[in-house]
Amino acid sequence: MAQSASTRPTAWWLATLEKRAARMKEERLDLAEPITFSDASERSAAINFFNAAFRAEESGLRQAHELADEVGRWDPELARVLELYGNEEGWHRELLESFLSSIGGEVRPMGRVTRSFYAVYARAKRMETIVLTNLMFETIGATTYRLALGRVEHPAARQMLTILTRDESFHVPLNVHFLSRILERRPKSSRWRLKLVYQLLFVSLLGLPFASRPKAQAFDKITRRELGRAYAEQLARLFTHEPSLGLKPPRALLALLGLRDEDLREPPLAATGAEAAEAAAVRERVEVRAL
Ligand SMILES: [Fe+2]
Numbered sequence: 001m002a003q004s005a006s007t008r009p010t011a012w013w014l015a016t017l018e019k020r021a022a023r024m025k026e027e028r029l030d031l032a033e034p035i036t037f038s039d040a041s042e043r044s045a046a047i048n049f050f051n052a053a054f055r056a057e058e059s060g061l062r063q064a065h066e067l068a069d070e071v072g073r074w075d076p077e078l079a080r081v082l083e084l085y086g087n088e089e090g091w092h093r094e095l096l097e098s099f100l101s102s103i104g105g106e107v108r109p110m111g112r113v114t115r116s117f118y119a120v121y122a123r124a125k126r127m128e129t130i131v132l133t134n135l136m137f138e139t140i141g142a143t144t145y146r147l148a149l150g151r152v153e154h155p156a157a158r159q160m161l162t163i164l165t166r167d168e169s170f171h172v173p174l175n176v177h178f179l180s181r182i183l184e185r186r187p188k189s190s191r192w193r194l195k196l197v198y199q200l201l202f203v204s205l206l207g208l209p210f211a212s213r214p215k216a217q218a219f220d221k222i223t224r225r226e227l228g229r230a231y232a233e234q235l236a237r238l239f240t241h242e243p244s245l246g247l248k249p250p251r252a253l254l255a256l257l258g259l260r261d262e263d264l265r266e267p268p269l270a271a272t273g274a275e276a277a278e279a280a281a282v283r284e285r286v287e288v289r290a291l
């Protein structure tokens with residue numbers, strides 16, 4: 001197994017994020033060629049898809065900066081890493097805003113399911129709960145974008161999806177690092193709470209395709225079954241390959257979805273190994289694989 005993300009020191013993540021920040025604004029969306037959708041329902045589904053992405057960025061940005069304030073009291077270096085991480089989400093949010101307007105859409109008020117999901121999340125107080133939620137959100141986000149990239153053909157949409165897949169994949173091992181650092185400060189006896197949250201989150205996230213498919217499928221062409229299975233597989237691989245977190249994927253649920261032990265042997269696509277993280281320092285060198 002490649003070196004785990006959780007064994008990289010904070011200084012390494014800081015240096016990598018600083019390198020990424022220096023080049024962030026150089027990358028621009030090429031929106032010169034307008035996207036022609038096959039019909040109004042595909043366009044409307046695209047607007048829904050990127051609205052969901054926008055809300056995820058908005059929430060990620062806010063949580064990261066709030067955590068940075070808190071973490072700054074005991075680890076200023078880790079706080080700076082959180083701040084730079086939040087800035088990357090802020091940059092994604094800006095890109096999504098301009099992308100949405102280029103397809104004649106806008107940021108819409110959240111739907112009922114999305115609103116209640118974020119309302120619960122915003123109430124989370126414990127740092128490990130927030131970071132675990134982030135880690136799982138990043139994993140399913142990267143999975144959705146990667147699957148969409150395998151199906152969507154519009155060049156501008158593909159560029160947007162490539163940026164998101166690449167960066168959210170990098171955010172997965174980064175959040176493993178955050179979680180490891182936070183758990184080091186907690187007594188082992190308090191882990192039961194996190195394990196419970198983890199099981200609940202795992203099940204709830206697998207329910208998300210029920211809410212998102214009617215809204216976005218006409219654009220991303222991903223079926224409910226494919227998306228649910230891909231979420232389960234990527235989440236399960238992630239935690240199987242990061243045993244130090246002590247969070248085992250729910251086997252019964254995986255078996256129900258037809259996922260066996262050998263399906264989990266491969267590393268997650270948002271590879272947490274050191275090599276993938278190393279490559280992410282130079283964004284343009286990252287090869288983004290579609291699913
Ligand atoms: Fe993002």
Ligand SMILES: [Fe+2]
Binds near residue numbers: 060
């Ligand atoms: Fe992210």
